[in-house]
Amino acid sequence: MKHITVIGSGLMGTGIAHVSAQAGYQVTLYDINEEQLQCARQTIEKNLDKGIEIKKISEEVKWRALSNLHLTTDLSEAVQHTDFVIEAVPEILELKIDIFKKLDKLCRESVILATNTSTMSPTEIGAATNRPHRTIAMHFFNPVYKMKLVEIIKGLETSDKTLEVTKQVAKKMGKETVTVNEFPGFVTSRMNCVIGNEAMNMLSEGVASAEDIDKAIKLGLNHPMGPLELADLVGLDTRLKNMKYLHKTLGEKYRPSPILTKYVKAGRLGSKSGQGFYNY
Numbered sequence: 001m002k003h004i005t006v007i008g009s010g011l012m013g014t015g016i017a018h019v020s021a022q023a024g025y026q027v028t029l030y031d032i033n034e035e036q037l038q039c040a041r042q043t044i045e046k047n048l049d050k051g052i053e054i055k056k057i058s059e060e061v062k063w064r065a066l067s068n069l070h071l072t073t074d075l076s077e078a079v080q081h082t083d084f085v086i087e088a089v090p091e092i093l094e095l096k097i098d099i100f101k102k103l104d105k106l107c108r109e110s111v112i113l114a115t116n117t118s119t120m121s122p123t124e125i126g127a128a129t130n131r132p133h134r135t136i137a138m139h140f141f142n143p144v145y146k147m148k149l150v151e152i153i154k155g156l157e158t159s160d161k162t163l164e165v166t167k168q169v170a171k172k173m174g175k176e177t178v179t180v181n182e183f184p185g186f187v188t189s190r191m192n193c194v195i196g197n198e199a200m201n202m203l204s205e206g207v208a209s210a211e212d213i214d215k216a217i218k219l220g221l222n223h224p225m226g227p228l229e230l231a232d233l234v235g236l237d238t239r240l241k242n243m244k245y246l247h248k249t250l251g252e253k254y255r256p257s258p259i260l261t262k263y264v265k266a267g268r269l270g271s272k273s274g275q276g277f278y279n280y
């Protein structure tokens with residue numbers, strides 16, 4: 001297990017590539033958008049510098065991590081030498097399935113394919129390949145350099161060997177893992193969804209201001225972030241996609257708050273667009 005390929009260099013793919021390269025893996029980061037790749041490299045370098053500044057890593061660790069990182073917009077090249085693939089494209093099932101079909105054709109038989117989906121089914125994604133026993137979900141958390149958890153979700157056909165190897169990969173990245181049986185939203189996204197949606201409904205009902213809702217949860221329940229600022233961090237478009245999926249699969253109580261739909265329609269996507277429940 002020497003080479004990891006990350007598919008998608010956005011918010012999460014960037015973080016996953018960072019921790020993989022810093023852990024000593026050879027990393028190829030692939031995206032269809034060259035600009036996104038360049039942005040990812042800048043973000044990784046910035047975060048490595050921050051790690052040096054707060055004395056979490058040395059200069060040598062930074063340069064070794066950057067030397068482990070390779071960027072490409074060529075999918076065949078991206079997986080030519082890979083041992084393990086982690087997909088982090090937008091939360092669109094058809095897109096993930098399309099990519100897994102391509103990966104299945106291009107990757108050596110022994111390569112494990114992992115998806116960083118927040119809520120979708122590794123069984124369904126794996127069923128689109130000839131290697132459902134080597135398909136798994138590896139759910140990282142934002143920001144990846146900080147969040148200690150990787151939530152691992154086995155698909156129906158995922159082999160025990162694949163689960164074991166995936167746990168080892170997460171461990172080498174310095175992460176703790178939990179193993180979840182496949183259910184929409186797993187553990188964390190489903191809980192995030194309920195808390196976030198209730199906060200959005202309270203805001204719409206005029207129960208309290210966004211600031212006070214977040215402050216109450218931070219100081220009253222000791223969360224590191226309030227639910228509304230967290231939704232801004234995650235991306236309101238990603239949150240809405242996940243909510244719609246949970247609503248379809250788990251029923252009425254997961255109906256997205258109307259304010260979330262309205263904000264996404266207005267292009268208010270959270271910190272990544274400069275405006276969400278707060279201005280950035």
Ligand SMILES: CCCCCCC[C@H](O)CC(=O)SCCNC(=O)CCNC(=O)[C@H](O)C(C)(C)COP(=O)([O-])OP(=O)([O-])OC[C@H]1O[C@@H](n2cnc3c(N)ncnc32)[C@H](O)[C@@H]1OP(=O)([O-])[O-]
Pocket residue numbers: 046047048049050051052054056117118119140141142143145146147185188189190192193224225230234238239242243246
């Ligand atoms: C259906 C619903 C679905 C939801 C949608 C998808 C959700 C998704 O699936 C799951 C999620 O991600 S949910 C989201 C889950 N995420 C959450 O819930 C996030 C919760 N929020 C937080 O944890 C904090 O507010 C932030 C980390 C965001 C900012 O914290 P801050 O203090 O204002 O920022 P800071 O100054 O940067 O330092 C932070 C810490 O990182 C350290 N560090 C910095 N740079 C570093 C580097 N380059 N290297 C190493 N370390 C580095 C720094 O030393 C400090 O360490 P300490 O040991 O803590 O002192």
Ligand SMILES: NC(=O)c1ccc[n+]([C@@H]2O[C@H](COP(=O)([O-])OP(=O)(O)OC[C@H]3O[C@@H](n4cnc5c(N)ncnc54)[C@H](O)[C@@H]3O)[C@@H](O)[C@H]2O)c1
Pocket residue numbers: 007008009010011012013030031032033036088089090091092095099116117118119139140141142233234235238242
């Ligand atoms: N945002 C979060 O906090 C968070 C946390 C954990 C998991 N996730 C999950 O991670 C995945 C990615 O989310 P994100 O927030 O990083 O999204 P994002 O929009 O920030 O990044 C997606 C990236 O995928 C690229 N992309 C789009 N189509 C592609 C294709 N066909 N081939 C290769 N690259 C392509 C885009 O150019 C972009 O760089 C989603 O499944 C999401 O649910 C998100």
